[in-house]
Amino acid sequence: MRQKMSSLKNRILCRLDIQASAVVLLIVVISIAMSFVYDGFLSAYNIKAMLMSYVPEGIIALGLTLVIISGGIDLSVAGVMPFTAIVYCMLMKAGVHYLPGMAIVLAAAAAIGAVNNFLRRLLDVHPFIITMAVQLTLKGFNLVVTGAGSISGLPENFMEISQVRILGLKIPLVVFLLLAALWMVLLAKNRFFRKVYFVGGNPKAAELCGINVNRVMYFVFIQSAVLAAVAGIMAVFNYQAANYSYGSNLDTRAITAVVVGGTSMTRGGIGKIGGTIIGLVFIALVYNSFLLSGINTYYQDVITGAFLIGAVLIGERIKYRGKPGKKEDKS
């Protein structure tokens, strides 16, 4: 009997991820409060605007969730996003149709993702260093190519397609919702995606029971870079232009969303896409509430930073009762 009871309690416990549920509670409370402050808060337009404003961070956060679960980190996304937006615009201005253009840009991003993992293994260095170096290099390249201006005047056929709305929603939002649903199902169900949890949880054991850890890590870094490219393309859809300054501290906001959502950076193999989406909604909500309530938005950084630390502290203290993480030596 005791055996039965503990597993039941356990299943509830792991469903009810304490940290994510604490954030959901916060979201509900803030939404209710804000709806008093500003009645249009829960209007369809505002919700859409709120989600629209976090589409690039959202798409990138999906990729980052897998990277962090596998025990790595990918800062190059903040360089890849503007890079792909710029190259995509240049291709279209050079006459390439927007669909093949998209394919070329996604392929380039996949190559960057592969380079990330290749250098990580060759130079035997923490992914933080390599992806930071790639970010710096790409940002420099973006600045030089655009001469610090912005690229616009895209061909007509693209201008039309970028205005198309599906079910009343703009394409970037639709793409994000589709990708989020897809990644959530794949990470929960697909066998290859599940391998990321093994590699994150116990890489040595994963190797021993026949999981090709290297191939999984290549996949993780490539999908992160490709999603960053999708975010870049969606930015071009949104603004019909590209500028080197896009996504200048996008990686910070995306990582905050992933971590607030319950994905752990000290214990490998812990995290869900659902948690990341909750983290994303939370940050978008805080950002949006500040905008609408007119408080001095400088407080927003202070509050977001404090909540990031608070949410992870709650997670650490409650879920793991302070058990030291297996990999607490790694940063």
Place this chain on the structure above:
Amino acid sequence: MDAILKLEGIGKMFGGNYVLKDVSLEIGRGEVHAVIGENGAGKSTLMKIIGGIYEPNEGVIRKNGEKILLHNAIEAYKQGIGIVHQELSVADNLTIAENIFAGRQPVNRFGFVREKQMCEDAGKILGEMGIRLDPREKVGNLSVAMQQIIEIAKVVSHRIDVLILDEPTSSLSNKEIAHLFELVRRLCREQGMTVIFISHKLDEVMAISDRVSVLRNGNFIGTLSGEEITASRMIHMMVGDQLDSRSFLAPKTPEGEVILRAEGLCREGKFRDVSFALQKNRILGIFGLIGAGRTESILSLIGADRLDSGRVTYEGREIRLSSPKEAIAKGIVYLTENRRDLGLFLPKEISDNVIAASLGAFTTKRHTVDRKKAGEAVEGYIQKLKIQPPVMDKPAGTYSGGNQQKILFSKVLLTDPKVLIVDEPTKGVDIGVKMTIHHMLRDLADSGIAVLLISSELPEILKLSDRVLVMHEGECRGLLENRDLTEREVMAAVYGEKEVQQ
């Protein structure tokens, strides 16, 4: 007897010296073949070669007659060879079912895992092994013993005909061992599976195996079958001529007064009212299988883990140690059994490792590290314990198991302890070093230190302890005086009178 597996002239070198030399033996189809040998005889290395983890430097492996070359675990599984490793390789963040079917979960045509079917299959496999566990349970919440069984279930679930078990019973209770043997026999009878079973516990070997091969210091000694399998023959072949005096190493000095007393130590879910007293010049042995709560109780005693309740009196005064730092300062030192995670700074050189625990002693008035004094101390221990190679700046990770244990001993002894707690001191250590450690422990006790020896190796307990505290499943089962105590009496205490009669 047609040989399903033939090993011809297998040789393996690690860092320049031979770990296995010219090993040739045959494993019959459908038999339980035990491979025994003292620690460090090369058993695990040989099994890792068959299991495709290591590649041999010399020699050939033949399966069903034709030569096979294995590079990794996947190829071994394809050849029908599965290995259950000594160190646990489970992902404790995932469920039991996912661990069993790691990487090969049943999927539908979209590549999506069929959760229900996976749990059913996992349930079936667990059922076969007589375990009532919910496949959706998180492995992290299971006991070490249960995780070991999940590990075995995982390997058996591959369609293999050769199953290698590398010291599987080290953390199982008697009931679980009986279950395992029953499962092994059933696998051989019903599925014609060949099982290679590695152990250094002779009673288990005699109970289960059809044939026994013996390794000593990396060489193949011989194979016994049928009636030839007797304890004395096996010991003789394992230890060879060098008279391994298993006899009790008696203390040479009179019993000192009690220096440390622990009463009623409790920690929820780990151990209940553990009590013992440590006397100077004496060795108290704590015997019990892994998972009996011995290490946990000591870690709580020295402040590395939480202690719910209990009294600890040291040198007459009651104390509550808050951290290993305080324990070391008071002269209570713990030598961990987990060298890799808690014992040594593997990437760092020997001198750093040895002085790590006594940095205070080597700090000058100007807060700098007195390198000369530290160097001498480290040099002293390298000579005293004959650490090979006797170089100061080689990383600890590159040393063999035995030498790493010597480095750990130097680190611990450098703090000149009053109470020395050693946990599985000779685990994964070759025979030569094992002897030196045993004699050293006795000399340390004679020099006035109170020694607490934790070990799951009964011969070692009997050889060294003046008194034996038996623990099982978190409780103290009895305190026995070691006046020519026999293994049977200790095992009786472990399981309590009635169980042994079955």
Place this chain on the structure above:
Amino acid sequence: MKKRTRTTLAMVLVLALLLTAGACGGKKSEEGSGAADRSDELYVYVTFEKGSEYFNWVYAGFLAAADELGVKAELQGPADADASQEAKVLDTVTGKHPNGILAACADQDTMVSAINNALGEGIPVITCDSDCPGSDRLCYLGTDNSSFGAVAAEYIGEQLGGSGEVIIVTLFGSAAQEERCAGFNDHLAEHYPGIRVVETCNESGDTATAESNTTAALQANPGVKAVFSTGGTGSAGAAAAVRTIGRTEEIVVVGSDFGTATLECMEKGEIHATVVDDPYMMGYQSMLQLFAAAHPTDIISANAPYGHITTSDIYFGCSLVTAEEYTENADLKEKYTNTPSFN
């Protein structure tokens, strides 16, 4: 386990209340003086690099005019120069349906869809300081940046007597500062062909980086006689650079705007002159235009649904204030030093 969950929930509730209290407290409820019923009208100024002194002055003017008209005003925008972030802010603000939006655009093209979307919702949008020509914004109020550059070029041309080498320090990516560089170069080419611009350094919005890049450029071209910085951060950096190589007397340093740091260097003589336009007036005028646009009269105006707002762009002149003029002229100093503060 139970006790700990209770403490978590309590902690979480406290944090949430803290935020919502902040939210309610912050609701702008400034009552306009005098004006009758317009106190609930809201006009939002959306900018990039929120917090740069120049834009603080623009908002000060905007706020003063709003108080005059008895309406509410608000400042929103990203702290960095990320155009996509600013576009998101504008989209969100549009959701609030303010009575008018003034936008200073981080770059010329990104804000087009956001601005048109706001206009589509019936909200008048005008741009200031950095324009977004591709959008249907009603009008643009800004400094004639090319003449801004020309004024500086004229001063340097005189000081250098028509010949010598010059360095420009600018913020790469800022449309306004790019126009100032262009104006500076054109004016020099036309009137003082003898003066050559040898290097254009990037200040990248950080005083120390501006100093290190300018220092390196000065070292690379020892013959340089003058430095012109098109932005506030660059001015302080350029002054520090010249001071580092110890040639404060020989090199003419011309800064931009009247950031507190620039003013201090002027007092110390490390900046010889600064080109100033009038961001306060720009903000004030923008508010008036926006108010006019938001209140159409019964006479149909030029841009129909909205009120009578100028159709042609409005350019504010700029002038050069030399260090001597600034130090002697008391009210000028008084005007620029009591920086408006607001939250």
Place this chain on the structure above:
Amino acid sequence: MEEQKKKLHVSGRILTLSVTIVVCVAVMSFLKPETFFTVSNLGSSLTTVTFNLILACGMTVVLMLGCVDLSVGPIVAFTSVVVAKLLQGGAPIVPAILAGLLIGSGIGALNGTLVGYGGLAPFVATLGTQSVFRGLSYVLTSGYSVTGLPEGFSKIGQGTLWGISNLILIAALVAAVLALLVPRLAFFKRVYLVGTSRSVAFMSGINSNLILIAGYTLSGFLAGLSGILMASRYAMGNAGFAVGYETQAIAAAVIGGAVMAGGEGSILGTVLGVLLVAVVNNSFIQFGGNAEWQTAISGIMLVFTLFIDVMRTRKAKRKGLI
């Protein structure tokens, strides 16, 4: 092999860096004798590099702990703002400076506590404090520079002693003291061990959490010092100071041989890393290359130096050195 590789790695790295710097300087002096190899150019380009140097030294210690500190930039800005406000409010110079150093160390200690006792990943903890203190700097100043500082205070950052700028002297002092103490002080031996493995250090009687707090406090102290020097150099406190300086500090430390896995790295290597980046940037501008390439340069250099290191250890392995 690990340690030999590491030993070779760190001393080898110092060798590579010094050779590269000497070669660059020689080439530049040859190509641009009158503008590059002048006392004023070397002196002035050194002055501008001091802030990075001080931050990079702090970052090296944090990397030795196996951690990272993303909050150094905001600490510089926050300290400069608070010190400037104190001075503007009439506080005497020395107490204001002490307050600034205290604030920097305080924030560092907070980071250490969050990582040590709080159990947060260093990346997450310092990411949180980064946005908190950058936000607070803007809240305090709403963007304005805090000026009107006493003459004596700006003398520190702008003055010179024996013809050398005070900044260089202070930075050199910080680097020299750390370079001297790091290999010798028992504290840094504990940092070195905690960086390798916190659990082994804990079991060896080293209070890992305390060492983490001390390491981050040192990094915070040095960031506070940079904030004060920057405030005095430009005679103002500004919320926008030192944006992105943490990335440059990490890049310089890693180029100098620091390894993210903790335990490795030398102050001397970091100093050379900072100098190399400065020399390359300076030469780039000397050649009139457009400055837009600068951000890309440090990224490429980072990968390049790591690459040389791998090649050297491979060559050494082939020659049976290790």
